[in-house]
Amino acid sequence: MNKKVLIIGLGLIGSSLALCIKKEHPLVTIIGIDSQKSSEDFALKRKIIDEKGTSIKVAAIEADIIILCTPVKSMLKQLSLLGTLPLKSGVIISDVGSTKLELIEAARKVGLKSFIGGHPMAGSHKSGVTAADENLFENAYYILTSSEPEKQKQVKELQKLLQGTRAKFVVLTAKEHDQITGMLSHLPHIIAAGLVNQSKIFNEAHPRSRQLAAGGFRDITRIASSDPQMWTDILLSNKEALLALMISWQKEMQQVTTWLRTENKEAIFQFFYEAKETRNQMPVHKEGAIPAFYDLFVDVPDVPGVIAEITGLLGKAKLSLINLKILETREDIYGILQLTFKRQDDLERAKELIEKETTYLTYEK
Numbered sequence: 001m002n003k004k005v006l007i008i009g010l011g012l013i014g015s016s017l018a019l020c021i022k023k024e025h026p027l028v029t030i031i032g033i034d035s036q037k038s039s040e041d042f043a044l045k046r047k048i049i050d051e052k053g054t055s056i057k058v059a060a061i062e063a064d065i066i067i068l069c070t071p072v073k074s075m076l077k078q079l080s081l082l083g084t085l086p087l088k089s090g091v092i093i094s095d096v097g098s099t100k101l102e103l104i105e106a107a108r109k110v111g112l113k114s115f116i117g118g119h120p121m122a123g124s125h126k127s128g129v130t131a132a133d134e135n136l137f138e139n140a141y142y143i144l145t146s147s148e149p150e151k152q153k154q155v156k157e158l159q160k161l162l163q164g165t166r167a168k169f170v171v172l173t174a175k176e177h178d179q180i181t182g183m184l185s186h187l188p189h190i191i192a193a194g195l196v197n198q199s200k201i202f203n204e205a206h207p208r209s210r211q212l213a214a215g216g217f218r219d220i221t222r223i224a225s226s227d228p229q230m231w232t233d234i235l236l237s238n239k240e241a242l243l244a245l246m247i248s249w250q251k252e253m254q255q256v257t258t259w260l261r262t263e264n265k266e267a268i269f270q271f272f273y274e275a276k277e278t279r280n281q282m283p284v285h286k287e288g289a290i291p292a293f294y295d296l297f298v299d300v301p302d303v304p305g306v307i308a309e310i311t312g313l314l315g316k317a318k319l320s321l322i323n324l325k326i327l328e329t330r331e332d333i334y335g336i337l338q339l340t341f342k343r344q345d346d347l348e349r350a351k352e353l354i355e356k357e358t359t360y361l362t363y364e365k
Helices: 010-023 035-047 056-060 072-082 101-109 149-161 174-205 213-220 228-236 238-259 266-282 308-318 344-357
Strands: 004-008 030-034 065-068 093-095 115-120 141-145 168-172 293-300 322-328 334-341
Touching: 004 010, 004 056, 004 344, 010 035, 030 035, 030 056, 056 072, 065 072, 072 093, 072 101, 072 115, 072 228, 072 322, 093 149, 101 115, 115 149, 115 174, 141 149, 141 174, 168 174, 174 213, 174 238, 228 238, 238 266, 293 308, 293 344, 308 322, 308 334, 308 344, 334 344
Parallel strands: 004 030, 004 065, 065 093, 093 115, 141 168
Antiparallel strands: 115 141, 293 334, 322 334
16 A cells, blocks of 8 residues: 555544554555644654644645544544645545544535544553554454445545554444444543542542542542543534433433332342343453453552562563552551553563562452
8 A cells, every 4th residue: 555644633543543554554654743843743753654744735635545633623623624625536534533423514514525434442541642552453443434335445445544453443324423432431421520520529528538539439430530621522522412311311310319219129129230230241351432441450468669569570571551559558468459451461461470570469350
């Protein structure tokens, strides 16, 4: 494949896509544009891109494929600009946003008939071009939104370009995509943020609750730490699907309220039973709408230097941690060190390394 690919936005996703494309198709010329000049300079120096684009207006008319990797609201402006340019007749335009209907409608309005919505369901605790990772998308779902028969050739060409991601491609309609991600990603983020905000108010009346808000509460609200500007854009972009989902969620909570008020033991039991059964049937450790995390637990003695020992071993092996947490430490007994990784193979390598180099017991839940 000997084409020019323009990537607009050299953050984690854009720069990681560039690495994947280049690895699989070394003859492809990758042009990168970012609002931060330092990101462009870094990407060029590290050979993540081949060229820096002088501007979207200039670079876009040379490109065979254009991938928008910026926030959703920025993409809307970029699509409007692209619609005014004399692009190549066979150009393919795609994006990596987590909402699709609004973008596809925007592309249609400005006459960009070759737009194919894209959404790689992958992420990291790191951000920016310096976090570029050619393994970021491995085994993750990469959704392409196009149900139009005339676009099937372009969809296949885009999949070929993105083979180096080693992702699992799924083709959906834009409406179906937005409904699914709304249910599996966007609504959970709203609920998590709501729980954290409610706990903040609660903490004012019960200061000790902040101390006790670790463990399970911290884990189930982990996604509330996401970028607020990004999630503002996502919610506004997926407004219709989310309004329907939130009405449904409020009805569900009102039902639970009624059961609790009337002490309906059977209904409450069934509520938790059905949730347990459904949860147990979900795939284990698969990349989905919310990036998965992999936890390794290590029984460690309560002695000075033990955490440095473990992290030192992982550092030498170049294994990156997402999170590290001490679940229990008391004098004269073993504590539990929770190590969180982005990938299952990183966890397995860490487990093997710790068991080989130390006498500590490791296990997964």
